[in-house]
Amino acid sequence: xxxxxxxxxxxxxxxxxxxRRHGYETTLVERAPAxxxxxxxxxxxxxxxxxxxxxxxxEQIRALRTTMRGMSMVDGDGNELMRSYEETVSGxxxxxxxxxxxxxxxxxxxxxxxxxxxxxxxSIATLDQDADGVDVTFESGGRGRYDYVFGADGLHSNVxxxxxxxxxxxxxxxxxxxxxxxxDNFLGLDHWQTWFRExxxxxxxxxxxxxTVMRVNLGFGAGPIDYDHRDVEQQKRLVQERCSGLxxxxxxxxxxxxxADDFYFDAMAQVRMERWSKGRVALVGDAGYxxxxxxGQGTSLALVGAYVLAQELGRDPVGAFDRYEERMRPYVAQNxxxxxxxxxxxxxxxSVQRAATSITLD
Numbered sequence: 001x002x003x004x005x006x007x008x009x010x011x012x013x014x015x016x017x018x019x020r021r022h023g024y025e026t027t028l029v030e031r032a033p034a035x036x037x038x039x040x041x042x043x044x045x046x047x048x049x050x051x052x053x054x055x056x057x058x059e060q061i062r063a064l065r066t067t068m069r070g071m072s073m074v075d076g077d078g079n080e081l082m083r084s085y086e087e088t089v090s091g092x093x094x095x096x097x098x099x100x101x102x103x104x105x106x107x108x109x110x111x112x113x114x115x116x117x118x119x120x121x122x123s124i125a126t127l128d129q130d131a132d133g134v135d136v137t138f139e140s141g142g143r144g145r146y147d148y149v150f151g152a153d154g155l156h157s158n159v160x161x162x163x164x165x166x167x168x169x170x171x172x173x174x175x176x177x178x179x180x181x182x183x184d185n186f187l188g189l190d191h192w193q194t195w196f197r198e199x200x201x202x203x204x205x206x207x208x209x210x211x212t213v214m215r216v217n218l219g220f221g222a223g224p225i226d227y228d229h230r231d232v233e234q235q236k237r238l239v240q241e242r243c244s245g246l247x248x249x250x251x252x253x254x255x256x257x258x259x260a261d262d263f264y265f266d267a268m269a270q271v272r273m274e275r276w277s278k279g280r281v282a283l284v285g286d287a288g289y290x291x292x293x294x295x296g297q298g299t300s301l302a303l304v305g306a307y308v309l310a311q312e313l314g315r316d317p318v319g320a321f322d323r324y325e326e327r328m329r330p331y332v333a334q335n336x337x338x339x340x341x342x343x344x345x346x347x348x349x350x351s352v353q354r355a356a357t358s359i360t361l362d
Contacts, residue, residue: 001317004029004136004146005116006124007153009036009107011285011302015152015310016116017055022314024147026116029138031158033121035111038262039103040180040215040293041066041090041206046356047331048300049097051307054361057113064105064209066091071193078196078248088193089204092296092349098356102208102215106299124149127162129279148313149281152306155266156229157287163278174292174339176200176268178219179239183256185214187249201243203253216253218243225267235265268292270336276328277321284309289332294339296352301335304328304359311362331359 001024005012008030016026044052044061052058068091072083087093091100111118122142127149128135134149151159161167187194189207196202200221205214220242227234240254257263269292276288283289285302292298308327312320334355338347347355 001025001147002145003027003148003150004124004134004144005150005152006030006157006159007151007285007287008032008111008118008120009103009152009154009285009302010042010110010299011287011306012150012152013107013110013114013116014051014055014303014306015150015284016114017110018307018310019313020115022310024313026114027119028114028116029119029122029124031121031123031153035104035107035120036262037104038180038182038215038260039264040217041100042103042106042299043091043296044099044101044106044303045096045297045300046353047359047361048303048356049099050361051303054307055113057109058099060109061099061101061106064101064109066100066102066206066209067191068094068100068193068207069191071195073195073197074248076196076198076247087349089195090193090206090296092352096349096353103299105209124158124162127159127281129281134280147280150309151281151283151287152285152302154286155269155271155290157283159281160271160283160287163281164273170271170273171267172270172272173224174268174270174294175223176219176221176294177225177238177242177265178217178268178293179235179257179263179265181216181257181260181263182208182213183216183253183260185212186252187214189214196246196248198246201246203243203246203250205253216256218250218253218257229266232263232265236263239265268294268339270339272336276325282309282321282324289328289336291332291336292339295335295347297335297338297355300356301332304331304361307361308359327359331355334358 271290
């Protein structure tokens with residue numbers, strides 16, 4: 001069977017890996033012209049650790065983990081308020097089995113392991129399905145027919161829009177926006193995180209495996225904002241306007257933001273849908289059930305969802321989507337609830353671990 005997967009971040013390559021193991025011929029199409037670089041630190045927890053272990057890549061992932069020594073929090077002038085050598089906001093306690101890794105390191109490993117065909121710089125323009133398959137036209141003008149099409153293309157999923165309708169029906173904003181980019185490590189961070197906040201505006205700085213650079217998060221609280229999620233210049237202006245009142249090193253960070261070629265910006269939002277499939281099209285990861293970065297579980301949801309979907313298709317295509325939803329719904333609900341448990345401070349470690357292990361994989 002021929003399968004098309006839209007999106008080459010986390011869920012897409014993992015879905016491709018397992019589908020190929022079940023005999024499916026899989027192609028991934030990705031709008032970006034090349035594998036995306038940059039991004040924040042992401043976490044692999046609970047059942048998701050089982051997925052990467054079954055793929056045989058867990059040791060590669062462990063080798064590239066962030067190995068943070070600790071974190072500090074500072075006030076608006078950069079004066080330290082607290083520090084910890086036992087945990088970080090992003091990765092949790094150091095004595096947990098969780099793995100924190102930079103997003104681009106993880107996607108490089110997963111892409112290499114998938115063994116699938118990748119088509120970069122293109123995207124799906126139309127989907128027309130019948131009882132036997134899906135006819136696809138691409139933005140490049142190409143055409144193809146597939147037995148199944150899967151959307152692993154993120155919060156602003158193109159497959160979801162073409163199949164289920166406008167994203168406004170499914171996105172639920174959580175009142176926060178975040179930007180992520182790389183800057184010179186002028187603070188000399190060494191396996192360290194520094195967090196700062198003034199009112200509803202703030203950010204975090206992370207050291208990188210490359211000691212010369214650091215990953216920067218700048219964010220702010222606000223209600224729904226009308227912006228183009230593909231217009232990077234517009235997004236940078238938004239961050240500049242909202243964060244220009246911050247002191248300490250923020251003026252330097254904003255200057256670095258304008259030079260960054262790996263800038264990312266989006267709303268903290270959840271995707272909530274009654275169904276993740278329609279006919280021969282289905283969604284996985286953020287496209288169908290984004291929990292938002294506030295949950296700390298977006299990557300794990302994508303890893304587990306891709307595994308479960310492929311497993312059910314390999315077991316028997318008839319009824320596979322129903323079984324996928326039946327197994328994933330309770331897990332998704334618990335992990336989405338993490339983002340809402342304690343706004344502004346994050347869910348408790350105990351809640352995170354309960355949610356992360358709330359599904360059993362065969």
